[in-house]
Structure formats: C-alpha cells, structure tokens
Amino acid sequence: MLEVKNLTVRYGKKIAIKNATFNAHNKEIVGLIGADGAGKSSTLHAIAGVQRFEGEVVFNGYAYHSPAEAEPLKSQIALMPQGLGLVLYPDLSVKEHFEFFKRIRGVKDDPAYEERLLKMAGLYKFQDRLAKNLSGGMKQKLSLICTLLHRPKLLILDEPTTGVDPLSRRELWEILDETRHAQDIVILYSTAYMQEAQQMDKILLFDEGEIIAQGKAEELLKSAEPYTYEETSCDECFCFDKRCYSLKPLPVPHAKPTLEALFFINALKKGKKETRFQIKPKKVQTPPIIVEAKGLTKRFGDFVADDHIDLTLHAGEILGLLGANGAGKTTFIKMLLGLYPIDEGELWLLGKKIESYEDRIELKNYIGYMSQNFALYKDMTIKENMEYFGKLHELPSKTIAQKIEELSQGLGFAEYLDEFPTSLPMGINQRFSLATAILHEPVVLFLDEPTSGVDTIARAGFWKLLHELKRKWRISILITTHYMSEAEYCDRVVVLKEGKKIVDDTPQHLHELYPGLSFEEIFINFYKETK
Amino acid sequence: MRLGAIRAYMLKEFIDLKRSKMIYLVYLLPIMILILFGYGIRLEVTHARTIVIDQDNSKLSIDLAHAFMHSKYFDTKILPITPDEALASMKRAKTDIIIIIPPSFEKNLLKGLKSEIGVFIDASFPLRGRVMQGYVQGVLLNKASEYLPPQKIPLILINQRLLFNQAMRDENAIVPGLIALALLVAPAILAALLIVKEKEYGTIFNFYASPLSKAEFLIAKLTPPFVLHSVNIFIAFFIATYIFDVPFRGSFALFWVASELYVAVAVGIGLLVSIITRTQIAATVLAMLITIIPSFLYSGMLMPISAMEGGSYIEAHLFPVMYYSYILYDTFLIGQGLQSSTIILYLSILALYGTGLILIGSKLLKKELS
Numbered sequence: 047m048l049e050v051k052n053l054t055v056r057y058g059k060k061i062a063i064k065n066a067t068f069n070a071h072n073k074e075i076v077g078l079i080g081a082d083g084a085g086k087s088s089t090l091h092a093i094a095g096v097q098r099f100e101g102e103v104v105f106n107g108y109a110y111h112s113p114a115e116a117e118p119l120k121s122q123i124a125l126m127p128q129g130l131g132l133v134l135y136p137d138l139s140v141k142e143h144f145e146f147f148k149r150i151r152g153v154k155d156d157p158a159y160e161e162r163l164l165k166m167a168g169l170y171k172f173q174d175r176l177a178k179n180l181s182g183g184m185k186q187k188l189s190l191i192c193t194l195l196h197r198p199k200l201l202i203l204d205e206p207t208t209g210v211d212p213l214s215r216r217e218l219w220e221i222l223d224e225t226r227h228a229q230d231i232v233i234l235y236s237t238a239y240m241q242e243a244q245q246m247d248k249i250l251l252f253d254e255g256e257i258i259a260q261g262k263a264e265e266l267l268k269s270a271e272p273y274t275y276e277e278t279s280c281d282e283c284f285c286f287d288k289r290c291y292s293l294k295p296l297p298v299p300h301a302k303p304t305l306e307a308l309f310f311i312n313a314l315k316k317g318k319k320e321t322r323f324q325i326k327p328k329k330v331q332t333p334p335i336i337v338e339a340k341g342l343t344k345r346f347g348d349f350v351a352d353d354h355i356d357l358t359l360h361a362g363e364i365l366g367l368l369g370a371n372g373a374g375k376t377t378f379i380k381m382l383l384g385l386y387p388i389d390e391g392e393l394w395l396l397g398k399k400i401e402s403y404e405d406r407i408e409l410k411n412y413i414g415y416m417s418q419n420f421a422l423y424k425d426m427t428i429k430e431n432m433e434y435f436g437k438l439h440e441l442p443s444k445t446i447a448q449k450i451e452e453l454s455q456g457l458g459f460a461e462y463l464d465e466f467p468t469s470l471p472m473g474i475n476q477r478f479s480l481a482t483a484i485l486h487e488p489v490v491l492f493l494d495e496p497t498s499g500v501d502t503i504a505r506a507g508f509w510k511l512l513h514e515l516k517r518k519w520r521i522s523i524l525i526t527t528h529y530m531s532e533a534e535y536c537d538r539v540v541v542l543k544e545g546k547k548i549v550d551d552t553p554q555h556l557h558e559l560y561p562g563l564s565f566e567e568i569f570i571n572f573y574k575e576t577k
Numbered sequence: 578m579r580l581g582a583i584r585a586y587m588l589k590e591f592i593d594l595k596r597s598k599m600i601y602l603v604y605l606l607p608i609m610i611l612i613l614f615g616y617g618i619r620l621e622v623t624h625a626r627t628i629v630i631d632q633d634n635s636k637l638s639i640d641l642a643h644a645f646m647h648s649k650y651f652d653t654k655i656l657p658i659t660p661d662e663a664l665a666s667m668k669r670a671k672t673d674i675i676i677i678i679p680p681s682f683e684k685n686l687l688k689g690l691k692s693e694i695g696v697f698i699d700a701s702f703p704l705r706g707r708v709m710q711g712y713v714q715g716v717l718l719n720k721a722s723e724y725l726p727p728q729k730i731p732l733i734l735i736n737q738r739l740l741f742n743q744a745m746r747d748e749n750a751i752v753p754g755l756i757a758l759a760l761l762v763a764p765a766i767l768a769a770l771l772i773v774k775e776k777e778y779g780t781i782f783n784f785y786a787s788p789l790s791k792a793e794f795l796i797a798k799l800t801p802p803f804v805l806h807s808v809n810i811f812i813a814f815f816i817a818t819y820i821f822d823v824p825f826r827g828s829f830a831l832f833w834v835a836s837e838l839y840v841a842v843a844v845g846i847g848l849l850v851s852i853i854t855r856t857q858i859a860a861t862v863l864a865m866l867i868t869i870i871p872s873f874l875y876s877g878m879l880m881p882i883s884a885m886e887g888g889s890y891i892e893a894h895l896f897p898v899m900y901y902s903y904i905l906y907d908t909f910l911i912g913q914g915l916q917s918s919t920i921i922l923y924l925s926i927l928a929l930y931g932t933g934l935i936l937i938g939s940k941l942l943k944k945e946l947s
C-alpha cells in the first residue's frame with residue numbers, strides 16, 4: 047500500500063505540485079492524467095525518491111520524506127521517466143542494456159522471464175541492435191522492460207506509452223495486469239491515452255499543480271456527462287473526436303464522454319477558450335501530385351526497413367502514415383527528405399524526379415519537416431531557435447522577424463518567445479516546432495509523430511491548425527501518429543507493417559468495411575490479418 | 578559495496594567509450610599535447626636585463642652597445658664595471674645578459690685580426706636562455722655589418738656562454754612540464770564527461786532510481802578515466818625519453834607513483850567539474866580552463882617557481898601542478914628521489930589533494946534531481 051500525504055514539490059519559487067494526497071492499494075494500477083506541466087512528473091519523481099519534496103510518502107509501512115530516506119526502498123522501486131529512450135545508452139545494444147540493468151540491481155538470471163519481456167516488446171529479434179538504431183517506440187519499449195526486470199514492488203511509469211503503437215500498448219497492459227496478479231505490486235502510471243486511463247483502478251486528474259479530482263473512471267465520466275454533446279458547431283465550446291463540450295446547453299443530444307472530456311470541461315470552467323488560429327491566406331501554385339514514391343526501399347545491412355513502398359501525396363491532402371513501432375515510418379520520411387539515401391525505387395517531389403543532391407537543394411525551401419523528437423536547440427530560446435531556422439532557409443532578417451511575430455500570435459505562443467524549450471510544456475514546444483517548420487511557407491509538410499506526448503487539448507488545437515493550414519495555404523501534409531483517433535482527421539491513411547504497405551485507403555471507406563469498430567480496432571484487425 | 582553492480586557499470590563505460598570512439602581521444606589528446614607543444618613552443622623574451630661593458634670605447638663599440646638600447650627585447654645599461662662585478666650581479670639574478678666588448682676591438686678588426694666579444698647569458702631557465710642567445714647574436718652581427726664589409730664579418734667572434742645550466746636543452750625543460758599538463762587536462766576532461774554525459778542524456782535517472790550507492794557510482798565512474806590514463810603515464814615517459822631524448826636520472830617507481838597520484842587529482846577535478854555543469858560542452862570548457870592555465874603557469878615550464886613572487890608564488894602552491902612538476906623535474910633531470918624531504922612532502926600533498934578532491938566531490942554529488 048502506498049500513501050502519499052500532502053506532497054509538495056518546489057523548484058525555487060515555482061510550485062510544481064501542491065499538497066497531493068492519495069492512496070494506492072496493493073495490486074492497483076493508478077492512472078495520472080492531466081495537461082502538460084500539470085505536475086504529474088514531479089509527483090512521480092518525488093515518490094520514486096529522485097526529487098526533493100515536502101510531505102510524507104509511506105510505502106508498505108515505511109515512511110520517507112526525502113530522497114535520502116527513500117534510499118533503502120530503491121531496490122523495490124522502478125522508475126521509467128518520461129521522454130523517448132532517455133534512460134538508454136545510445137551505443138549499447140538491447141542485450142547489453144538487459145545485462146546492465148540486471149547487474150546494477152543485483153537481479154538473478156531468469157531466462158524465461160527475460161525472453162517474455164523481450165518478446166512482448168518486439169525486441170527478441172533485435173537483441174544485438176544498438177539503442178541508437180531502434181525506432182522511437184522500440185526505444186520506449188526497451189526502457190519499459192528494463193524497469194520490469196527486477197520485479198519491482200512499486201512501479202512508477204511516466205508516460206510509458208508515448209510513441210508506442212496501439213498493439214504494443216495492449217500488450218503492455220496485459221503484462222502489467224499479469225504482473226500484478228502474480229505478485230504484490232503498486233503501479234503508478236501517467237498517460238496521455240485516455241483509453242488506457244479508462245482501464246485503471248483509480249484515476250488522479252492533475253491540473254496546474256493540484257490533483258483536482260480522483261476516483262474510478264465511471265465516477266469521473268459521470269461527472270462529465272452533463273457537458274458532453276454530439277459534434278456540432280458552437281461558440282464557447284471545445285470540439286474534438288466527434289464530441290463537443292460546453293458548459294451551456296447545446297441543442298443537440300448528449301454523447302457518451304471519454305476521459306478526454308475532463309480536460310475540456312476543466313478548461314471551460316477555468317474560462318479558457320479554444321485558440322483561434324489566424325493564418326493569412328496565400329495563393330500557391332503547385333503541381334497536382336506533391337510526392338510520388340515508387341518502390342522506395344531502405345536496407346540496414348540485411349534488414350529491410352522499407353520494402354518497395356509506393357505512395358502518392360496529392361496537393362492539399364492530409365495523409366496519415368500509420369504502423370507499429372519499427373514499421374518503417376520514420377525511415378520512409380527520412381528517405382523522402384534525403385536524410386537517408388534511397389537504396390531502391392524512384393521518387394518525384396513536386397513533379398521533379400529526384401536523382402541528385404542538387405535536385406534536393408532546389409526543393410529545400412518548399413519542404414517543411416518536424417522530426418520525431420522536436421529537433422530544437424535547448425540552449426537557445428524559442429525566438430533564437432526560430433531565427434536560426436529562418437536563416438537556414440536564407441530568409442532575410444526582416445521577414446524572419448515579421449514571421450515570428452505573425453506565427454507566434456497566430457499559433458498562440460507569443461508569451462513564451464524568450465523562454466527555453468526545456469522549460470515549456472510539450473504542447474507549446476509542439477506548436478512552435480510546427481511554426482519553425484512552416485516559417486519558410488513550404489508547400490508540403492512532413493510531420494513525424496508531432497502529437498506524441500502532447501496533451502489532449504493541445505492535440506485538438508494542433509489538428510485544427512493543420513486543417514487551417516490546409517484550407518488557407520492548400521498545404522499537403524504527411525503525418526505519422528499512434529493516436530488512432532487522429533486518423534479520422536486525415537483524408538487518407540497508409541498503413542505500414544514490417545516495412546511493407548498493407549493499407550492505402552480513406553478512413554470513411556475503412557469504416558464502411560468494418561462497421562461499428564473504432565479506428566483503433568480496425569487498425570489492430572488489419573495488423574493481425576495480414577501476415 | 579556490491580562488486581557485481583560496480584563491475585557492470587564499469588563495463589558499460591568501457592563499451593561506451595569504445596563504441597563512441599571517445600577512447601581515441603583518451604590517448605590522442607595527451608600524445609598531441611606532448612608532441613605538438615614539445616616541438617612547437619618557442620618563446621619570445623622581452624626586457625632582458627642587459628649590461629654592456631664597453632672596454633674599447635671606439636665608434637663601433639659604442640654603436641654596438643647602443644644597438645641594445647631602445648628595444649623592447651632588452652633593458653640595457655652600459656656600465657663601467659668589471660666583468661666580475663657584472664657576473665656577481667647575474668648570480669644574484671639581477672642580470673640576464675652581459676656583453677663584454679674587449680679593448681682594441683675596432684682597431685683589431687680594421688687590421689683584419691680576429692676579435693672576440695664575450696657574451697654571458699643566464700640560462701637557469703634554459704628556454705629563455707636560448708632565445709636570448711639568438712637575439713644577442715642577431716643584434717651584434719646585424720649592427721656590425723652596417724660598418725664592416727661582408728668579408729670582415731667573420732672576424733668577429735662571439736664567445737657565448739650559457740651560465741649555470743650549460744647542459745640544459747629546451748626539451749629537458751619543457752617536456753616534463755608538458756607531461757604535467759597532459760596528465761591533468763585529459764583525465765579531468767574524461768572524468769567530467771563520463772558523468773555529465775549521463776546528466777545531459779537523462780540516463781543519470783538510472784543511478785538516481787537504482788539502489789546503487791554514491792560510492793558505487795563514483796567507483797564505477799572514476800575508475801575508467803583513472804585506469805585508462807594510467808597507461809598515458811607510460812606513453813608520456815616513452816615520448817619524453819625516446820622522442821625528445823630527455824634524460825631520466827631518478828627512480829621510475831617514484832615517477833610512476835607520483836604520476837598515479839596526480840592522475841587521481843585530475844580525476845577529482847573532473848568530478849568537481851561534473852557536479853557544477855550540465856552539458857558536455859560546458860564541462861569540457863570548464864575542465865580545460867581550470868587545468869590548462871595553471872599547468873602552463875605553474876609547471877615550471879615558462880618560469881621557475883623559485884623566481885615567482887607574491888601572489889603568483891602563493892597561487893603556484895595552491896594548484897597541484899607545481900608539486901608534481903617538482904617531482905617530475907627531479908626524476909628526469911636530477912634524481913635526488915626520496916632522499917629529498919621536499920619530494921616526500923610533495924608526494925604526500927598530492928595524495929592528500931587527490932583524496933580531498935574526491936571526498937569533497939562525493940559529498941557534493943547528489944543522488945536526486947537538482
């Protein structure tokens with residue numbers, strides 16, 4: 047049993063979490079949800095004994111008030127901090143990570159258990175691959191299974207499934223579920239996926255440094271019912287994922303809320319409004335086909351990461367590129383961008399056949415790219431970052447200044463211009479990364495998991511923004527995501543599996559084929575069917 | 578203390594060093610410092626305190642003497658004293674150069690007879706001595722050629738003598754100092770990087786959240802730089818004795834023990850640097866800053882410690898460099914070894930310094946986010 051009493055974490059004057067109080071019983075999975083920067087990570091760090099705090103934490107009768115006092119418990123605690131592969135050593139292989147974590151924790155070899163962990167993470171075949179060569183989600187899964195190796199009694203997972211594909215998310219859940227039935231364990235689990243939170247024994251809702259609600263999913267959902275409506279057009283409300291949320295009654299029937307409702311309703315109660323993005327319309331002349339890939343193939347040694355992939359992106363189209371971790375999405379985008387040489391196949395960008403480096407240089411200013419981990423410079427402020435990228439695209443200083451002004455206003459991050467990316471919530475970083483990618487007004491955008499780890503409200507805003515860009519600029523977008531509900535916002539989806547294309551269709555048509563299923567279920571079906 | 582855990586952590590460090598190619602840096606950096614600086618350092622000497630004794634008083638001799646005036650290289654006095662008086666002044670370290678122009682210098686030359694100018698140079702600090710020697714020769718011949726036809730120039734003989742240190746070569750003076758530099762900079766940087774790298778990437782969480790104790794972590798982190806750089810002690814020795822032909826007169830065991838202690842000091846400095854920095858870049862720059870500058874100043878390479886005064890004398894004693902270089906110069910050039918109580922004292926100071934730094938470092942190291 048874990049008891050947390052009046053836990054407060056301060057960073058200098060700033061209070062990250064104030065008076066958090068909750069209990070977690072043995073064999074319970076407790077979910078922490080809330081907007082970016084709401085205090086979830088600080089709470090988890092404090093409980094894990096890696097962050098100074100005020101208040102008291104009691105675990106199985108042992109009370110501690112500081113990291114030093116928590117020290118005797120560390121052999122029973124496991125912490126997986128937030129961030130893609132943060133706790134991995136780039137130059138160590140999967141197997142070497144296992145050895146390392148086993149030894150520093152003094153765990154005995156248990157080949158059967160280890161094999162199970164590796165298989166569940168889909169890494170069994172890749173044990174000799176270095177961490178730096180794993181895909182984003184594979185890194186995440188490796189970090190996760192490393193924390194499970196010593197069979198902790200208190201397992202603290204900070205957004206373990208960010209960037210993890212839907213299939214693996216289910217497998218992870220099964221593993222946790224099994225673990226808690228087999229042994230005594232308390233699991234704290236923060237997540238941005240509300241379907242996951244829905245299954246937890248208890249949910250803590252965080253907002254601006256406080257726990258504002260806690261209870262079972264049903265209880266929390268009930269509280270949201272009065273404010274949840276079917277999709278419609280309305281003022282003073284938020285709409286996302288086929289539902290609208292409003293404090294005032296709307297003239298449409300109520301809809302069944304998901305936990306995401308809590309975020310929107312809380313925001314409404316605080317008087318927040320949906321950010322209205324102002325994008326100036328622009329006339330652009332583009333060829334009807336923006337990207338035409340024929341049989342694109344990428345190999346790493348014997349391993350085929352992308353296997354003869356055909357893909358077309360039309361002007362003004364939003365194309366979702368889906369697939370399990372390691373399916374080859376990032377690799378594909380990197381080939382389009384010329385970050386990886388193409389081993390086989392042909393590529394046309396904006397009607398021009400790409401044969402040499404010079405061809406790419408010519409097109410550079412028409413393309414915008416946002417990488418999987420927001421490649422921002424941590425030592426530069428947001429403004430300096432944007433100026434830097436503007437200069438890279440050879441924009442005159444005056445234009446850059448003007449654009450920064452315009453985009454930061456339009457995308458709603460003007461007040462953060464002089465801050466450093468590390469001190470900002472993911473949602474803000476995400477918007478400003480997008481601003482950086484569209485600074486030079488490209489005609490096509492490649493976005494690699496721009497919404498991973500970003501909170502619901504920020505994601506809703508982000509998709510609005512993409513559609514706005516599409517409408518005003520007729521921009522074309524190739525986007526990857528592991529939120530299957532976001533696939534609905536795409537005009538068309540392409541699904542990759544182990545480097546091969548298995549689906550290329552519109553979401554509407556897929557829904558017709560599989561009536562009554564959510565997109566996530568459809569996706570999983572496809573994955574299981576195709577061998 | 579769980580040896581298995583320490584061993585696993587250490588193994589990880591070695592694999593990482595090898596795969597990230599940092600291991601090359603471990604050996605290249607000290608070798609480059611020794612070779613490049615060993616060949617490369619040449620000094621400019623200014624304001625050498627010069628006495629000219631003009632026993633001739635001819636037009637040529639007066640002009641020659643004046644050639645040493647009004648130059649930033651020499652602070653020249655023309656004095657009517659005897660050579661012995663001048664030499665006494667040099668012994669008291671008040672004079673760097675003495676130039677003696679003999680009687681009938683001009684007359685002899687005009688007659689076509691050979692004539693000798695005596696030059697004494699204080700070479701207690703050999704590199705300076707060599708540089709001054711070159712300057713003096715240059716000025717004399719240059720001035721003489723304005724007066725004499727070219728075929729008469731060879732008649733002037735310059736009898737130069739480097740005093741106090743006649744067998745000293747540049748290399749002998751410089752190379753031990755460079756060893757002191759190399760064995761401080763490189764281990765400090767490596768030790769700092771191994772820790773800061775984990776802070777920068779976030780892998781430091783593995784330590785924070787694990788039962789690994791601070792002592793275990795430090796042993797795992799500091800042993801690799803210590804062990805890897807111990808090899809550099811031998812490499813440095815071979816470069817000094819084989820490539821630069823520096824003699825080795827003392828005890829190798831003393832050299833080795835002192836060097837190990839010194840590497841431990843360097844590793845301790847690296848540890849402190851890693852505590853106050855967060856990024857690899859900052860750690861590298863800071864480690865270089867606080868090791869390179871004192872090494873140049875206080876290794877005796879540029880100036881003997883005994884010639885220092887006031888503030889810099891005290892500073893020299895604050896940094897570990899001076900103690901080690903004292904032992905180095907002794908083992909390479911003199912060989913008193915443990916006979917000398919100073920050497921024993923300095924060895925103990927190095928040992929204390931090293932343990933002190935590492936103890937302070939482990940006190941300051943936090944096993945929590947800051």
Ligand SMILES: Nc1ncnc2c1ncn2[C@@H]1O[C@H](COP(=O)(O)OP(=O)(O)OP(=O)(O)O)[C@@H](O)[C@H]1O
Pocket residue numbers: 175179180181182183184209211346349351369370371372373374375376377378418
């Ligand atoms: N440099 C490399 N060397 C070896 N294998 C690599 C390299 N880069 C990527 N891979 C492998 O190629 C496969 C595809 O990786 P990719 O990053 O494209 O996956 P992804 O679909 O983007 O996955 P995720 O959803 O996890 O981001 C993975 O198995 C990955 O380990």
Ligand SMILES: [Mg+2]
Pocket residue numbers: 181182183375376377418494
């Ligand atoms: Mg990817």
